[in-house]
Amino acid sequence: MSGPLFMLGTHQPGWLAKPEVAAAQVALFVSDRRLRVYKRLPVAAAPWACDSGGFTELQTCGRWTVTPAAYVARLRRYRDEIGNLMWAAPQDWMCEPIVINGGRVGPVVFAGTRLSVAEHQRRTVANFAQLRDLAPELPVIPVVQGFTRDDYLRCVDLYWTLARVDLTAAPLVGLGSVCRRQGTAEAGRIIAALHTAGVTRLHGFGFKILGLTGHGSRLTSADSMAWSVDARRRGRPLPGCTAHANCANCLRFALLWRTNVLTAAHTHSDQPALFDLEAAA
Numbered sequence: 187m188s189g190p191l192f193m194l195g196t197h198q199p200g201w202l203a204k205p206e207v208a209a210a211q212v213a214l215f216v217s218d219r220r221l222r223v224y225k226r227l228p229v230a231a232a233p234w235a236c237d238s239g240g241f242t243e244l245q246t247c248g249r250w251t252v253t254p255a256a257y258v259a260r261l262r263r264y265r266d267e268i269g270n271l272m273w274a275a276p277q278d279w280m281c282e283p284i285v286i287n288g289g290r291v292g293p294v295v296f297a298g299t300r301l302s303v304a305e306h307q308r309r310t311v312a313n314f315a316q317l318r319d320l321a322p323e324l325p326v327i328p329v330v331q332g333f334t335r336d337d338y339l340r341c342v343d344l345y346w347t348l349a350r351v352d353l354t355a356a357p358l359v360g361l362g363s364v365c366r367r368q369g370t371a372e373a374g375r376i377i378a379a380l381h382t383a384g385v386t387r388l389h390g391f392g393f394k395i396l397g398l399t400g401h402g403s404r405l406t407s408a409d410s411m412a413w414s415v416d417a418r419r420r421g422r423p424l425p426g427c428t429a430h431a432n433c434a435n436c437l438r439f440a441l442l443w444r445t446n447v448l449t450a451a452h453t454h455s456d457q458p459a460l461f462d463l464e465a466a467a
Contacts, residue, residue: 189402189452190390193235194444195411201437202268203228210441213272215409218252219243221268222260230270235409236261238275244285248297250277254313258321265324273325273358276314279306281333281363307331307341308348310362315349327389328353329360335372335379342383354384358406361388369396377404398451413443 208231219239288298393408433439
């Protein structure tokens with residue numbers, strides 16, 4: 187099956203060591219916010235990437251409370267003790283209006299940074315440059331931030347003017363602040379503009395069926411942990427899952443969900459109904 191590397195996001199760091207993950211050749215995407223509390227870290231059985239937890243950090247605090255030095259120290263520990271680290275996200279600044287202005291989306295409250303998109307971009311680039319200076323040996327990737335197509339192009343230029351980073355030569359560039367729009371034509375226009383600018387090796391944060399179907403051919407990789415929300419909404423566990431009330435923390439469900447997402451995206455169809463997961467179980 188062609189297409190981008192689709193990484194399975196998880197809030198369960200212990201899955202890094204699971205033989206089922208290695209057997210299925212699934213790359214995991216795990217947040218620093220989940221790993222940082224571990225005294226003894228799992229040893230990764232397969233490649234994985236580290237999320238900085240930036241969305242939650244800005245949502246709850248309206249600013250970064252983790253210093254670059256502290257983040258670098260933890261990344262070095264993850265690299266050495268967990269192993270198999272492909273890359274890590276920087277401490278970037280998302281540019282969605284709700285992150286900047288604050289407010290509420292359902293039960294989730296956003297503190298709001300009260301800054302401009304331009305300032306979020308400047309801080310994103312400055313952080314990447316600082317992380318690079320502190321730990322040039324770590325595989326931290328740059329992330330382009332913005333909200334409109336032109337915002338993203340300005341961010342590409344900003345990497346060069348502020349940090350002399352040529353994103354067209356970067357092995358991988360994260361695409362930020364698009365996950366809530368991942369299946370839209372607007373996301374496609376942003377990705378197309380970046381490709382035209384020479385930034386072609388993109389990681390789509392939070393991309394799933396619609397995003398992979400519409401834009402997967404222009405992505406190098408993508409991640410999602412929407413499986414957990416889907417499992418919670420489903421309510422009942424899969425047949426054979428007798429140890430829990432629902433599969434929101436279930437590796438078996440997550441792996442089946444990932445397979446179904448890739449199949450649906452590959453065939454340009456809707457996500458299979460939940461009974462299809464039961465049939466695959």
